[in-house]
Amino acid sequence: MRYALEDMLVTPAEMAAIDKDAADSGIDSFSLMRSAGMAVSAAALRLFPAASRFVVLCGPGNNGGDGYVAAEALAGSGAQVAVYALGDPNKLRGDAAKARSACRLGVIDLEAYQPQSGDIVVDALFGAGLARDLPDAVQKIIERVNASRVPVVAVDLPSGIDGRTGEVRGASFAAAHTVTFMAAKPGHVLMPGRELSGTLEVFDIGIPARLVAARASDLRINGPAVWRQYSGGLRPGTHKYKRGHLAVLSGGLTSTGAARLSAAAGLVAGAGLVTLGSPLEAAAVNASHLTAVMLKEIGTAADLAEWLRDKRLNTFVLGPGFGVGKKARDFALMLCDRALVLDADGMSSFQQGREELFQKIAESGGQVVMTPHEGEFARLFPEVGADTSLSKIERAQVAARLSHAVIVYKGPDTVVAAPSGRAVVNVDAPAWLATAGSGDVLAGIIGAHLAQGMPAFEAAAAAVWRHGEAGIRAGRTATAETLVENISPLP
Numbered sequence: 001m002r003y004a005l006e007d008m009l010v011t012p013a014e015m016a017a018i019d020k021d022a023a024d025s026g027i028d029s030f031s032l033m034r035s036a037g038m039a040v041s042a043a044a045l046r047l048f049p050a051a052s053r054f055v056v057l058c059g060p061g062n063n064g065g066d067g068y069v070a071a072e073a074l075a076g077s078g079a080q081v082a083v084y085a086l087g088d089p090n091k092l093r094g095d096a097a098k099a100r101s102a103c104r105l106g107v108i109d110l111e112a113y114q115p116q117s118g119d120i121v122v123d124a125l126f127g128a129g130l131a132r133d134l135p136d137a138v139q140k141i142i143e144r145v146n147a148s149r150v151p152v153v154a155v156d157l158p159s160g161i162d163g164r165t166g167e168v169r170g171a172s173f174a175a176a177h178t179v180t181f182m183a184a185k186p187g188h189v190l191m192p193g194r195e196l197s198g199t200l201e202v203f204d205i206g207i208p209a210r211l212v213a214a215r216a217s218d219l220r221i222n223g224p225a226v227w228r229q230y231s232g233g234l235r236p237g238t239h240k241y242k243r244g245h246l247a248v249l250s251g252g253l254t255s256t257g258a259a260r261l262s263a264a265a266g267l268v269a270g271a272g273l274v275t276l277g278s279p280l281e282a283a284a285v286n287a288s289h290l291t292a293v294m295l296k297e298i299g300t301a302a303d304l305a306e307w308l309r310d311k312r313l314n315t316f317v318l319g320p321g322f323g324v325g326k327k328a329r330d331f332a333l334m335l336c337d338r339a340l341v342l343d344a345d346g347m348s349s350f351q352q353g354r355e356e357l358f359q360k361i362a363e364s365g366g367q368v369v370m371t372p373h374e375g376e377f378a379r380l381f382p383e384v385g386a387d388t389s390l391s392k393i394e395r396a397q398v399a400a401r402l403s404h405a406v407i408v409y410k411g412p413d414t415v416v417a418a419p420s421g422r423a424v425v426n427v428d429a430p431a432w433l434a435t436a437g438s439g440d441v442l443a444g445i446i447g448a449h450l451a452q453g454m455p456a457f458e459a460a461a462a463a464v465w466r467h468g469e470a471g472i473r474a475g476r477t478a479t480a481e482t483l484v485e486n487i488s489p490l491p
């Protein structure tokens with residue numbers, strides 16, 4: 001499958017290798033820096049045409065080099081420009097030194113900068129080369145600029161954001177706009193980096209796309225390009241059995257709503273048939289709320305075993321409102337050879353004894369998707385959740401490898417990862433999607449995709465995207481019910 005550069009996520013280490021490959025292939029690295037700096041100056045002028053002064057803050061590496069190019073270009077356009085530098089600009093090396101000497105502006109020590117109303121800061125202190133927490137003096141300047149509310153245009157990354165993880169290394173600018181080069185980095189899409197990057201512009205500085213693609217791993221921004229090849233077959237109007245049969249398992253008398261939300265979402269998202277498997281005690285309350293969703297009494301493991309003799313019953317959602325305990329564990333282990341969304345209580349039931357589940361998933365060759373939020377992730381994968389050296393993407397990848405399941409690690413920056421290491425990050429879910437029952441709706445959409453034959457990774461990625469779209473359509477006052485109503489057809 002071919003991807004456009006705009007879908008790709010490239011880690012800083014991969015980007016450094018791409019830069020080196022570009023230089024080795026004969027491309028002049030200074031011309032790349034010039035393109036980068038020119039793009040930054042164009043963005044600053046386009047976004048802030050009424051600035052009284054552009055203040056370019058230049059660091060000790062190539063990010064600073066981009067800053068000197070931008071400063072010279074801004075001055076050349078007739079704008080007022082001041083340059084402040086961290087460290088001695090005479091110690092710059094390579095392309096950055098070249099950029100410094102081609103810039104005719106004087107340089108002031110960074111610590112002297114006092115933000116003034118009308119300033120626009122161009123942040124060229126650190127980019128992909130940030131390797132540790134920022135020095136205190138730099139943190140102070142960043143805090144001063146943030147407090148002044150002077151708008152910031154960041155070069156490559158807001159200084160202080162770790163490009164691999166999106167974490168803040170001591171302090172970070174909160175940029176209005178970030179111009180990065182060739183491809184977005186994980187730090188632009190993972191929180192809090194995503195929020196602190198402002199609007200993101202990915203500018204092509206002229207490194208051939210094949211050099212970028214050759215180094216990039218299978219890490220993408222979630223969107224239709226990732227799963228469109230599987231969504232074409234999900235046409236309304238196909239016979240209902242061909243659109244798959246989704247079964248959702250209900251909790252007891254006082255906790256039935258969550259499973260009904262999953263079932264309703266599954267139906268709207270395109271499953272041909274949806275059946276709610278309910279214990280007898282909850283059957284009446286479920287029946288009084290259901291119309292298009294069918295109902296079947298499933299109270300015990302024996303009931304489930306009998307039901308599983310119907311092989312058309314290919315997909316299950318287990319967990320929403322189900323209750324934590326032995327029954328959930330028994331049911332989950334019985335369902336590992338089908339397509340299964342293991343959500344909420346379904347996962348939490350394996351806080352102890354996860355090895356049996358993971359082994360069963362590996363052996364039975366089903367398609368299992370697990371959907372932990374932060375708390376559930378920490379319960380099921382405590383050692384992974386506690387490893388602060390890993391990015392959220394890396395944590396999801398490790399969990400997928402350990403469990404043999406596709407992991408949907410939920411949050412404002414949901415990551416979907418497969419055991420192979422393939423991963424996507426979702427970027428456009430609105431904040432108000434974090435509403436009660438929202439996860440139940442997501443589980444139902446994933447179930448609908450699985451029931452229609454999408455492979456687990458694509459089913460999950462497409463569902464996360466569609467869930468976000470439903471949130472956007474439902475608006476700020478979204479509830480789980482209005483999310484269901486706003487699930488739109490897959491593109």
Ligand SMILES: NC(=O)C1=CN([C@@H]2O[C@H](COP(=O)(O)OP(=O)(O)OC[C@H]3O[C@@H](n4cnc5c(N)ncnc54)[C@H](O)[C@@H]3O)[C@@H](O)[C@H]2O)[C@@H](O)CC1
Nearest residue numbers: 019033036061062063126127128129130131132133134156
């Ligand atoms: N190589 C390329 O192809 C291109 C790279 N470009 C720019 O180059 C940047 C990467 O350049 P570099 O690799 O030089 O990295 P940076 O300029 O981001 O920073 C590296 C410098 O900062 C120091 N440093 C790292 N963390 C520090 C900390 N916490 N406190 C104090 N000093 C610290 C390093 O020792 C090094 O001197 C990109 O972000 C991008 O802006 C652009 O010029 C476009 C072309």
Ligand SMILES: [K+]
Nearest residue numbers: 123126157159
């Ligand atoms: K920067």
